[in-house]
Amino acid sequence: MTRKKECIAMLLAGGQGSRLGGLTMNVAKPAVLFGGKYRLIDFTLSNCFYSGIDVVGVLTQYKPLILNTYIGTGAAWALDSQDGGVSILPPYQSREGGKWYEGTADAVYQNIEFIDFQDPEYVLILSGDHIYKMDYAQMLAFHKRTGADVTISGYTVPWEEASRFGLMITDENQKITRFEEKPKNPMSNLASMGIYIFTWKVLREALLRDHDDEASQKDFGGNILPTLLAEGKNMYAYPFNGYWKDVGTIPSYYEANMELLDPDCPLQLQDRTIPVYSNSENTKPQYLGPEAHISTSLVCDGCTILGDVHHSIISNDVFIGRGAKIRDSILMHGAVIEDGAEVYDAIIDEKYVVERGRVVGRPHAGAKEITVLSNNDTLTGLTGK
Amino acid sequence: MKKTIGIILNNPDLSLGELTYVRSAITLPFGGRYRLVDFALSNLVNSKIRKIGVFASNKYRSLIDHLGTGQEWSLSRKSQDLMILQGGIPSYLGRSHCAVNLEDFHDNMGFFTHSSSENVVICASNLVCNLDVSKILEYHESKDADVTLVTQKRLGHMESLPDDVGVEADESGRVLSLSMGNSKNLGRIYLSVMVIRTSLLLRAIQQAMTTHSYDLVDILARLTKSLQVYSYDYAGYIRRIYSLQSYYQASMDLLNPSVVQRLFMSERDIFTKIKDNPPTQYGPSAQVTNSFIASGCDIEGEVNSSILFRESDVGPGSVVKGCIIMESCQIGRDVILENVILDRSVTISDQVVLQGTPGNPVAVRKGTSI
Numbered sequence: 104m105t106r107k108k109e110c111i112a113m114l115l116a117g118g119q120g121s122r123l124g125g126l127t128m129n130v131a132k133p134a135v136l137f138g139g140k141y142r143l144i145d146f147t148l149s150n151c152f153y154s155g156i157d158v159v160g161v162l163t164q165y166k167p168l169i170l171n172t173y174i175g176t177g178a179a180w181a182l183d184s185q186d187g188g189v190s191i192l193p194p195y196q197s198r199e200g201g202k203w204y205e206g207t208a209d210a211v212y213q214n215i216e217f218i219d220f221q222d223p224e225y226v227l228i229l230s231g232d233h234i235y236k237m238d239y240a241q242m243l244a245f246h247k248r249t250g251a252d253v254t255i256s257g258y259t260v261p262w263e264e265a266s267r268f269g270l271m272i273t274d275e276n277q278k279i280t281r282f283e284e285k286p287k288n289p290m291s292n293l294a295s296m297g298i299y300i301f302t303w304k305v306l307r308e309a310l311l312r313d314h315d316d317e318a319s320q321k322d323f324g325g326n327i328l329p330t331l332l333a334e335g336k337n338m339y340a341y342p343f344n345g346y347w348k349d350v351g352t353i354p355s356y357y358e359a360n361m362e363l364l365d366p367d368c369p370l371q372l373q374d375r376t377i378p379v380y381s382n383s384e385n386t387k388p389q390y391l392g393p394e395a396h397i398s399t400s401l402v403c404d405g406c407t408i409l410g411d412v413h414h415s416i417i418s419n420d421v422f423i424g425r426g427a428k429i430r431d432s433i434l435m436h437g438a439v440i441e442d443g444a445e446v447y448d449a450i451i452d453e454k455y456v457v458e459r460g461r462v463v464g465r466p467h468a469g470a471k472e473i474t475v476l477s478n479n480d481t482l483t484g485l486t487g488k
Numbered sequence: 489m490k491k492t493i494g495i496i497l498n499n500p501d502l503s504l505g506e507l508t509y510v511r512s513a514i515t516l517p518f519g520g521r522y523r524l525v526d527f528a529l530s531n532l533v534n535s536k537i538r539k540i541g542v543f544a545s546n547k548y549r550s551l552i553d554h555l556g557t558g559q560e561w562s563l564s565r566k567s568q569d570l571m572i573l574q575g576g577i578p579s580y581l582g583r584s585h586c587a588v589n590l591e592d593f594h595d596n597m598g599f600f601t602h603s604s605s606e607n608v609v610i611c612a613s614n615l616v617c618n619l620d621v622s623k624i625l626e627y628h629e630s631k632d633a634d635v636t637l638v639t640q641k642r643l644g645h646m647e648s649l650p651d652d653v654g655v656e657a658d659e660s661g662r663v664l665s666l667s668m669g670n671s672k673n674l675g676r677i678y679l680s681v682m683v684i685r686t687s688l689l690l691r692a693i694q695q696a697m698t699t700h701s702y703d704l705v706d707i708l709a710r711l712t713k714s715l716q717v718y719s720y721d722y723a724g725y726i727r728r729i730y731s732l733q734s735y736y737q738a739s740m741d742l743l744n745p746s747v748v749q750r751l752f753m754s755e756r757d758i759f760t761k762i763k764d765n766p767p768t769q770y771g772p773s774a775q776v777t778n779s780f781i782a783s784g785c786d787i788e789g790e791v792n793s794s795i796l797f798r799e800s801d802v803g804p805g806s807v808v809k810g811c812i813i814m815e816s817c818q819i820g821r822d823v824i825l826e827n828v829i830l831d832r833s834v835t836i837s838d839q840v841v842l843q844g845t846p847g848n849p850v851a852v853r854k855g856t857s858i
Contacts, residue, residue, distance in 0.1 A: 138766075138767070139767040140766070140767055140783075179764070366771075372766040372767075373766050373769060373784075373786060375799070378764060378766075379766070380764050381764060383762050383763075383764055383765075385560070385757060385759055385760065385762060387519075387520075387521075387748065387752040387758075388519070388520035388521055388780050388781055388782040388783070388795075388796075389768065389780075389781050389782075389783075390743075390745065390748060390779070390780050390781075391776050391777060391778065391779050391781065392745075392777070392778065393777050393778045394777070395776065395777050395778075396775075397770045397774060397776055398770055398771070398772050398773070398774050398775075399770065399771065399772045399774075400769075400770045401766075401767040401768070401769055401770075402767055402768050402770065402781075403767045403768075403783060404782070404783050407745070416767075417767075
C-alpha cells in the first residue's frame with residue numbers, strides 16, 4: 104500500500120493541438136519541441152518536481168508513442184521516487200467496455216480508481232502544453248488558507264485575447280463570483296490558466312454527477328466549474344504573475360520561441376536555480392567551423408555549424424553547411440541546411456533537408472507569415488495564416 | 489561470443505599536474521562533456537559486455553560520482569553489471585606501479601571467480617578511442633588464443649614512451665617476444681588493451697601472490713613461447729593520454745571534424761553521465777569559430793580553436809583562443825586566455841591575461857579564482 108499523498112497531479116496530455124499544423128502531425132501537442140531541446144511537457148513536469156508533487160498521472164490519447172517514450176519512468180524530471188512517480192494513463196477497457204476520453208473531465212472521471220488508490224486530500228489538474236515556471240506548493244497553500252473547494256490559477260490577459268479563455272470575476276478576497284468559458288463578449292480579463300486544485304471529495308462527486316449528465320460536454324471549463332459555482336461551492340482565483348504562455352497557434356509558437364532570445368525574457372531558461380529538466384539525449388558537443396558566424400542564438404548538442412546563424416533556435420543534431428544563412432528561424436532536431444541555402448523567418452521541422460542553394464522564407468516576414476517546412480508532404484509550405 | 493567480463497584499469501601514478509590534483513586520470517574531463525573512463529566503458533558496453541569492473545584508486549570520489557548506478561551506459565544496478573573494484577593499494581604502500589597489477593586483481597578475487605566468464609578484456613583508462621572490442625574477441629576466438637594484445641604498427645613519426653611495451657609478432661600474428669622499456673626496434677607497440685582467458689588470468693594471479701612478481705605484462709613476456717599470445721593490429725584513431733601536453737594535443741584533435749566522426753560515430757556511441765542543461769546561448773557580440781562547445785554555456789565574447797565544457801560562460805570583450813575550458817568556469821569581461829587549460833569551476837576576473845604555448849599550455853587548478 105502506498106503512503107497517503109496530500110496532493111497528486113493529473114496532467115492532461117491528450118490534446119492534438121491541430122492549430123499547430125505539421126508540428127503535431129506525428130506527436131501530441133505536449134511533445135512538440137520548444138526552445139531547442141525541450142518538449143512542451145517538460146515545463147509542467149519540472150514544475151511538479153520543483154513543487155514537491157511526486158505522483159503525476161499523465162492522461163494521454165492522441166499520438167502518444169513519442170510522448171510515452173519520452174516520459175518513460177519520469178526519471179528525467181526526478182519523478183521516479185519509490186512510492187510515487189509518473190503513471191501514463193491512456194483510456195482502458197473495463198467490464199462495461201471501453202471508450203475514448205470524451206473531454207477533460209471525462210479523462211479524469213475514467214481514472215477515479217487511480218486517484219482513489221493514491222487517496223489524496225487534493226488533486227491538481229494540469230495541462231501538458233503550457234510554458235511557465237510555477238510553484239504549485241504556493242497555490243496549494245493558498246487553497247488551504249482560503250478553505251476553498253476549488254482554486255483556479257488566474258492570469259491577467261490583454262482584453263483583445265480574453266475571449267479565448269475561461270474568464271473570472273472575483274471579489275476583493277479573490278473569491279470567484281462569476282465564471283464564463285470563452286464568452287464572446289468578455290466581462291473580465293482575468294483568465295483561467297487551466298490549472299486547478301480541487302479538494303478531491305468535491306471533485307469526485309462532481310465528476311460522478313457530470314458523467315450521468317448526458318447534456319454535458321464533460322469539460323472542466325465548460326461544465327464542472329460553472330456547475331460547482333452555481334451550487335455555491337467556495338471557489339477562489341489564485342493570482343499568478345510570472346511568465347505563462349499557451350502556444351496554441353503557429354504564430355504564437357514562433358513568437359514564444361523568439362522571446363527566448365531576448366536577454367530580458369522572464370522565462371530565464373538559463374537560470375540554474377530553477378532548472379527546466381528534460382529527457383536529454385546522449386549527444387556529442389556542438390562544433391562550429393572555421394568560417395562560422397553565430398550571434399543571438401540558442402544551439403543544442405550535436406550540431407555542426409559551418410555557416411552564418413543569427414537570431415535563431417537550433418535543436419539537437421542540426422547541420423548547417425558552408426555559406427548557409429539562417430535568420431530569425433527555428434530549426435528542429437536533425438534538420439539539414441545544405442551549403443549556401445538561406446532560411447528566413449521559418450520553422451524547419453525534424454529531419455527536413457533544405458537543399459543546396461535553396462532560399463526559404465522571406466526576410467522579416469514576421470510571425471504571421473512564417474514558413475513551415477515539414478516532411479509531411481501535405482503540409483509543406485503551410486503558413487501560419 | 490563466449491561470456492566475457494571487462495576490466496578497466498586505473499593508474500594512480502599517472503600525473504597531469506594540476507589536473508590530477510583532485511582526481512586520478514581515469515576521470516579526467518575530456519572533449520566538452522566526457523571523462524576518460526567513458527571511452528573504455530563505452531567500448532566494452534558497445535560490444536555487449538555486461539559485467540564490468542572499474543578499478544578505483546585513492547582519489548575515487550569523482551569516479552563514484554560519475555559512474556553512479558551505470559544506467560547511462562545501459563548497465564543495470566539490479567544485476568550488478570558494474571562494479572567498482574578497490575585498487576591502487578600497492579601504490580599507496582610506495583611500491584612502484586606496474587601496468588596490470590595482479591595484486592590489485594587479487595584484492596578483488598570474488599569478482600573474477602563469481603562470474604563464469606571464458607575471457608576477460610583488460611583496458612587501460614587513458615585511451616581516447618572508439619574500439620570495436622567485439623572484433624578483437626572474434627579474432628581472439630578464431631586464433632584460439634590464450635592472450636590477444638591490441639597493438640599498433642610502429643610508424644616513423646610515432647611518439648616513444650618510456651613505458652612502451654614493444655611487440656614482435658610473426659606473419660600469423662603470433663607474438664614471439666615482448667620487450668619492456670627498450671622497444672624501439674620491435675615492429676609494434678602494445679596499446680594497453682588485452683583479452684586473456686579467465687582460467688589463465690586466475691592462475692597468474694595465484695602465482696603472482698607467491699612469487700611477488702605482480703606485473704601481468706611482465707609475466708606474459710616470459711611465457712610467449714609456451715602460451716598462444718597473439719597481436720591484433722588496430723589502425724583506427726587512438727590517442728594515449730600520459731601528460732599535460734598529450735592531453736592538450738588529443739583535445740585539440742577534436743577540432744578536426746574527421747576525428748570527431750571516427751570517435752563519436754553513431755553506431756558506437758560514447759556514453760557519459762547526462763546532465764540537464766539549457767541550450768548554449770550565443771549573445772549579440774559572440775564570435776565563435778573552430779570550436780567544440782557543450783551545452784549550457786553563455787558566450788558573449790570571442791572563442792577560437794577551443795574546447796568548452798558544459799555551463800561555462802565567456803564575458804563580452806574576452807578572447808579565448810586555443811584553450812580547454814572545463815565545466816562551470818566563469819570568464820569575465822575583456823579577459824585574454826591563450827593556450828590555457830582551466831579545470832572545473834575556475835573564475836577569471838575582468839581583464840586578466842593568461843598565455844601559454846601549444847607545447848606548454850598553462851593549467852589552472854579546479855576551483856581557483858584569478
